[in-house]
Amino acid sequence: MVAIKAPSSIDHANPLTKSPKAAAAAAAAIPTVDLSSPGAARAVADACRGVGFFRATNHGIPSSLAAALEARAMAFFALPHEDKVDATIAAAARRPFGYGSRSIGSNGDVGWLEYLLLSLGSNSNSSSIPGASSLPPSLRAALEEYTGAVRNASGKVLELMAEGLGMQERCALRRMVDGSEEELVRVNHYPPTKEEDCVAGMTGFGEHTDPQIISLLRSNRTAGLQIKLQGPDAPWVNVAPDPDSLFVNVGDCLQVLTNGRFRSVKHRVVAPEGAQASRLSVIYFGGPAPAQRIAPLPELMREGEQSLYRDFTWGEYKAAAYKTRLGDNRLGPYELR
Numbered sequence: 001m002v003a004i005k006a007p008s009s010i011d012h013a014n015p016l017t018k019s020p021k022a023a024a025a026a027a028a029a030i031p032t033v034d035l036s037s038p039g040a041a042r043a044v045a046d047a048c049r050g051v052g053f054f055r056a057t058n059h060g061i062p063s064s065l066a067a068a069l070e071a072r073a074m075a076f077f078a079l080p081h082e083d084k085v086d087a088t089i090a091a092a093a094r095r096p097f098g099y100g101s102r103s104i105g106s107n108g109d110v111g112w113l114e115y116l117l118l119s120l121g122s123n124s125n126s127s128s129i130p131g132a133s134s135l136p137p138s139l140r141a142a143l144e145e146y147t148g149a150v151r152n153a154s155g156k157v158l159e160l161m162a163e164g165l166g167m168q169e170r171c172a173l174r175r176m177v178d179g180s181e182e183e184l185v186r187v188n189h190y191p192p193t194k195e196e197d198c199v200a201g202m203t204g205f206g207e208h209t210d211p212q213i214i215s216l217l218r219s220n221r222t223a224g225l226q227i228k229l230q231g232p233d234a235p236w237v238n239v240a241p242d243p244d245s246l247f248v249n250v251g252d253c254l255q256v257l258t259n260g261r262f263r264s265v266k267h268r269v270v271a272p273e274g275a276q277a278s279r280l281s282v283i284y285f286g287g288p289a290p291a292q293r294i295a296p297l298p299e300l301m302r303e304g305e306q307s308l309y310r311d312f313t314w315g316e317y318k319a320a321a322y323k324t325r326l327g328d329n330r331l332g333p334y335e336l337r
């Protein structure tokens with residue numbers, strides 16, 4: 001692999017994370033929510049209004065499922081390149097799905113990673129993932145079990161969000177994702193950097209926001225994920241890896257549905273200099289149905305409050321988003337002020 005120089009925005013000498021004290025301050029900026037606690041709905045909403053990101057504990061995904069998927073995914077990524085391509089031919093027929101290495105999307109973005117990107121298919125009651133049919137059976141089974149569990153966790157978080165927003169129907173947000181046919185799973189593998197690759201500030205996955213409603217990430221113990229706190233001059237902070245937690249992030253559609261109350265969070269992965277270990281992360285993305293109108297939910301609007309965005313459907317937004325570069329401001333063209 002060839003080292004990729006990060007854009008200058010990537011700042012390893014981030015003042016917030018340089019000293020132990022500053023690192024502790026940065027970590028404190030990332031809220032933790034115990035999803036089983038009585039105050040969870042309020043804590044989830046506070047986190048989504050503030051950073052747009054939080055660490056969720058007691059999410060209900062058995063650690064054995066996540067560990068099994070991690071082991072099988074690691075074994076898959078250790079296969080020869082050709083085998084990985086062959087095993088994902090079924091999925092790759094529908095770009096951008098399948099196995100990818102170093103290139104992200106189809107507009108020239110590159111990263112220090114390889115990945116599997118799959119659509120979870122149409123039937124939320126069925127565990128079978130259409131594009132996974134030719135994957136090694138043990139990986140396919142682990143993926144199907146894990147995605148079943150992470151879908152439930154996502155549904156639970158969406159209910160807490162609705163409750164925290166004071167919505168009448170707890171299921172209103174969850175229903176937008178359930179059966180939408182727009183749920184994805186992505187398994188990212190960031191290989192260790194060898195000494196000759198060690199160019200300061202390599203990009204693992206460049207900065208971006210997720211276009212969907214919600215994303216839930218689980219990683220192994222290798223660091224690399226960073227989020228940008230809200231505000232133009234806000235710093236990037238390291239997210240300490242925690243395989244027992246899920247990291248939840250607000251996507252662009254949820255920002256619009258809440259008329260900016262919840263904030264879509266910028267995030268990126270830095271390939272740590274001279275890391276000995278691989279980083280492996282699994283991300284679930286929950287999007288709405290293609291025909292779903294994305295506009296601020298009327299019940300959230302105060303009297304006289306104006307929408308900050310021009311209406312669109314998820315189908316339109318996705319088509320436009322997939323033509324952009326990773327770091328582009330995808331909501332920009334829809335902003336009214």
Ligand code: GA4
Pocket residue numbers: 096104105106107109117184186208209210211212285321322323324325326
């Ligand atoms: C970011 C979130 C998800 O990983 C993803 C990505 C997608 C891709 O990898 O093909 C995109 C990116 C993501 C947004 C802008 C476009 C499309 C790469 C890219 C440059 C699967 C998604 O839904 O949007």
